[in-house]
Amino acid sequence: MAEATQTAQHGNKAHSHGGYASAAEVPLQTRSERVRSTNVADFAPIAPREEQWRYLSASKLNGLDADSLEEFSGDIATKHPENVVTAWVGPEHAAFGAAGMPEDRTSAAAWGSAAAAYLVTIPSDAEADCEVQLTFTSHDLTPSAAHIIIEAKPHSKAIVIIDHKGDATLAENVEILVGDEANLTVVSIQDWNAGSVHTSAQFAKLGRNAKLKHLNISLGGDVVRVSPSASFAAPGGDVELLGVYFADSDQHLENRLFVDHSEPNCKSRVTYKGALQGDGAHTVWVGDVLIRAAAEGTDTYELNRNLLLNDGCRADSVPNLEIETGQIQGAGHASASGRFDDEQLFYLQARGITESDARRLVVRGFLNEVIQQIGIPEIEDRLNQAIDLELARSAS
Amino acid sequence: MTILQIKNLHVTVDTEQGTKEILKGVDLTIRSGETHAIMGPNGSGKSTLAYTIAGHPKYTVTEGEILLDGEDVLAMSVDERARAGLFLAMQYPVEIPGVSVSNFLRTAKTALSGEAPALRGWIKDLRSAMEDLKMDSGFTERNVNEGFSGGEKKRHEILQLELLKPKIAVLDETDSGLDVDALKIVSEGVNRAKGNTDLGVLLITHYTRILKYIKPDFVHVFVAGKVAEQGGPELAERLEAEGYDRYLKA
Ligand SMILES: Nc1ncnc2c1ncn2[C@@H]1O[C@H](COP(=O)(O)OP(=O)(O)O)[C@@H](O)[C@H]1O
Ligand SMILES: [Mg+2]
Numbered sequence: 258m259a260e261a262t263q264t265a266q267h268g269n270k271a272h273s274h275g276g277y278a279s280a281a282e283v284p285l286q287t288r289s290e291r292v293r294s295t296n297v298a299d300f301a302p303i304a305p306r307e308e309q310w311r312y313l314s315a316s317k318l319n320g321l322d323a324d325s326l327e328e329f330s331g332d333i334a335t336k337h338p339e340n341v342v343t344a345w346v347g348p349e350h351a352a353f354g355a356a357g358m359p360e361d362r363t364s365a366a367a368w369g370s371a372a373a374a375y376l377v378t379i380p381s382d383a384e385a386d387c388e389v390q391l392t393f394t395s396h397d398l399t400p401s402a403a404h405i406i407i408e409a410k411p412h413s414k415a416i417v418i419i420d421h422k423g424d425a426t427l428a429e430n431v432e433i434l435v436g437d438e439a440n441l442t443v444v445s446i447q448d449w450n451a452g453s454v455h456t457s458a459q460f461a462k463l464g465r466n467a468k469l470k471h472l473n474i475s476l477g478g479d480v481v482r483v484s485p486s487a488s489f490a491a492p493g494g495d496v497e498l499l500g501v502y503f504a505d506s507d508q509h510l511e512n513r514l515f516v517d518h519s520e521p522n523c524k525s526r527v528t529y530k531g532a533l534q535g536d537g538a539h540t541v542w543v544g545d546v547l548i549r550a551a552a553e554g555t556d557t558y559e560l561n562r563n564l565l566l567n568d569g570c571r572a573d574s575v576p577n578l579e580i581e582t583g584q585i586q587g588a589g590h591a592s593a594s595g596r597f598d599d600e601q602l603f604y605l606q607a608r609g610i611t612e613s614d615a616r617r618l619v620v621r622g623f624l625n626e627v628i629q630q631i632g633i634p635e636i637e638d639r640l641n642q643a644i645d646l647e648l649a650r651s652a653s
Numbered sequence: 654m655t656i657l658q659i660k661n662l663h664v665t666v667d668t669e670q671g672t673k674e675i676l677k678g679v680d681l682t683i684r685s686g687e688t689h690a691i692m693g694p695n696g697s698g699k700s701t702l703a704y705t706i707a708g709h710p711k712y713t714v715t716e717g718e719i720l721l722d723g724e725d726v727l728a729m730s731v732d733e734r735a736r737a738g739l740f741l742a743m744q745y746p747v748e749i750p751g752v753s754v755s756n757f758l759r760t761a762k763t764a765l766s767g768e769a770p771a772l773r774g775w776i777k778d779l780r781s782a783m784e785d786l787k788m789d790s791g792f793t794e795r796n797v798n799e800g801f802s803g804g805e806k807k808r809h810e811i812l813q814l815e816l817l818k819p820k821i822a823v824l825d826e827t828d829s830g831l832d833v834d835a836l837k838i839v840s841e842g843v844n845r846a847k848g849n850t851d852l853g854v855l856l857i858t859h860y861t862r863i864l865k866y867i868k869p870d871f872v873h874v875f876v877a878g879k880v881a882e883q884g885g886p887e888l889a890e891r892l893e894a895e896g897y898d899r900y901l902k903a
Contacts, residue, residue: 598747599710600747601747601748601749603707603709603710603731603747604743604746604747604749605749605757605760605761606708606730606731606732606735607707607708607731607732607734607735607740607741607743608732608735608757608761608764608765608813608817609732609735609736609761609764609765609817610732610760610761610764611732611764612730612732614760614764615732618749618752618756618757618760619749619752621751621752622749622750622751622752622796623750623751624751625750625751625752626750626751629751
């Protein structure tokens with residue numbers, strides 16, 4: 258689509274098109290210059306002037322802005338086939354820190370505070386039916402930290418579902434290592450009770466010709482901020498970052514994505530869709546894509562759409578595309594937030610469908626574009642049910 | 654026997670230039686089995702009448718009443734009207750992204766009959782109705798009206814008419830944008846619905862050509878928000894020859 262010959266970036270406004278902007282819109286800081294550190298002291302205090310915290314004030318973090326946190330004291334229940342190995346590992350382990358490094362303060366605080374990481378290793382002989390479930394359950398609002406590492410060995414195939422339930426104030430790092438030729442699906446579901454606060458940095462690193470489908474579903478919790486990022490260790494990687502979120506009254510759901518194209522011939526697709534309902538519902542989507550000079554043949558597209566079901570909701574949507582080479586396959590983005598279309602409601606009601614059922618149908622349909630792409634019927638059904646529940650919760 | 658009565662109906666719409674009266678005293682009575690053609694020039698208020706019967710929130714009734722078997726239709730919500738037996742085939746059917754035709758139809762049927770249709774019978778009915786309308790079987794997997802051609806949208810409206818089995822149907826320019834073959838197929842669908850369920854039809858059209866396929870019992874000429882003249886099928890033939898000029902000059 259776009260054929261860029263110089264560095265160009267645009268952002269900080271919601272819009273929808275597939276080109277790139279002129280040099281006049283060069284940002285304050287390019288994504289590659291951002292602080293990356295495991296030391297919380299390297300990060301400025303959380304304040305609105307920090308781009309990363311523009312939309313979320315420290316006071317809403319319920320203590321996750323502290324320099325050090327307790328270790329997560331809730332339960333991490335695991336279900337997996339026998340050939341999958343789980344273990345607690347320390348920073349000396351080769352996988353620890355292999356997928357990425359914190360790029361914000363809560364992620365760094367979590368890194369320093371969780372002494373051990375829970376490592377899930379998918380062996381090379383794992384086949385497509387390999388399904389791993391990690392269920393976080395907590396009933397404690399103490400600000401705490403957790404660190405998960407998922408290592409999919411070369412040529413493996415697997416699905417990993419991370420479920421977050423209960424009450425928590427949790428800063429989390431999830432490292433996702435996708436070995437050469439591996440094919441991994443990671444589903445992260447945030448379905449906390451009201452009163453919970455959760456920040457989660459999810460770093461993925463893809464090997465040669467590796468494939469990752471990452472699905473991020475945020476439903477419950479007062480503040481949920483997930484920052485999925487993908488980088489490439491070798492050419493030929495293919496990453497799909499899918500997201501669905503549903504915010505109701507006074508909920509803040511934020512998603513900050515970063516795809517770092519540093520290797521040639523990699524592909525990325527970002528598709529995030531959100532629905533907002535109720536007074537004070539606020540969602541934020543920031544999608545950064547950086548195509549470095551070496552990343553020739555890159556093919557990338559990112560999309561975010563939000564459906565505002567009533568007044569009093571706010572959806573911020575900010576795509577940023579930085580392109581440092583003209584030798585690419587394509588680069589584009591689209592972002593739009595629109596109000597619920599009453600004509601759709603009328604059409605459905607004119608067929609006898611009640612208003613609440615009609616709303617449900619429209620919202621589910623809107624989010625379906627993402628859910629249909631999961632490709633695993635059981636998970637699609639499960640998510641549809643979760644969304645129905647969320648809709649029922651919002652309606653009552 | 655069902656009877657839909659529209660009495661002295663006045664309707665306004667809020668525009669940027671203020672409130673505008675569009676319907677200025679409409680009187681009409683439609684009974685089961687009858688077909689009434691409403692013919693009128695563009696902008697005369699035909700769609701406004703159709704939408705008002707269905708309960709579109711943009712239109713405000715300032716005077717008059719609509720009764721279905723004596724029940725006050727204006728007091729009903731949009732979905733209550735549909736469940737009471739009214740159906741509107743829209744001039745511009747709305748796209749519903751992400752909602753498949755099959756899901757939509759099943760949801761509507763369930764809402765109208767109060768229980769989910771038995772799966773086997775439903776699928777059989779759906780298939781045969783689609784075959785009659787010469788619709789491809791893959792059609793049900795597409796999203797409602799999304800990317801449909803003009804003809805597909807109209808067939809889909811008539812498919813709903815046949816499956817949902819209303820008592821009175823308002824067809825708003827179902828003929829517009831159809832080629833002759835599609836017009837025949839769609840008209841046959843309406844005629845089948847009439848034959849099967851003794852449907853009463855309010856057929857809104859700008860042109861006379863659909864009346865070759867769907868024979869009206871009554872023709873109402875609609876001009877400037879009310880019925881200017883009414884008669885039998887012969888009135889349509891006169892309009893065919895003379896057009897609406899006679900009414901517009903008056
Ligand atoms: N929602 C609306 N907002 C503003 N004006 C409208 C609206 N609906 C109809 N009108 C106006 O009312 C008149 C009748 O429109 P309509 O009922 O669509 O006529 P017809 O279907 O006979 O072509 C037109 O002048 C049209 O512009
Ligand atoms: Mg019209």
